[in-house]
Amino acid sequence: QVQLVESGGGLVQAGGSLRLSCAASGSIRSINAMGWHRQAPGKQRELVAGISSSSSTNYADSVKGRFTISRDNAKRTVYLQMNSLKPEDSAVYYCYADITIEAGPIRRSFEGWGQGTLVTVSS
Secondary structure (H helix, E strand, O other): OOEEEEEOOEEEEOOOOEEEEEEEEOOOOEEEEEEEEEEOOOOOOEEEEEEOOOOOEEEOOOOOOOEEEEEEOOOOEEEEEEOOOOHHHOEEEEEEEEEEEEEOOEEEEEEEEOOOEEEEEEO
């Protein structure tokens, strides 16, 4: 069974920082892209940042220059360093990973998601 477990959310004042972590566990053969989405109340889920297996990154325009995504392949973990937080960054943050599992002759790839971690930025 594959799991993605997030941590690091919480309440912070505007201008503050938080670091989110998301660790993948289970019988994983490989992980390709990883990243973070977020969803605020009444809004659609949006991509925040993504990182490829070779550590190429992409960011939503709204977080460029403030957020940094990174990964530790040995730990199967993706991080999101969030600086200069704004109230509009408040949302549930979900990590994802493009995972390949292998059981005997069967290999299957899918996109796994974490359970979400709440980030609240007060003004």
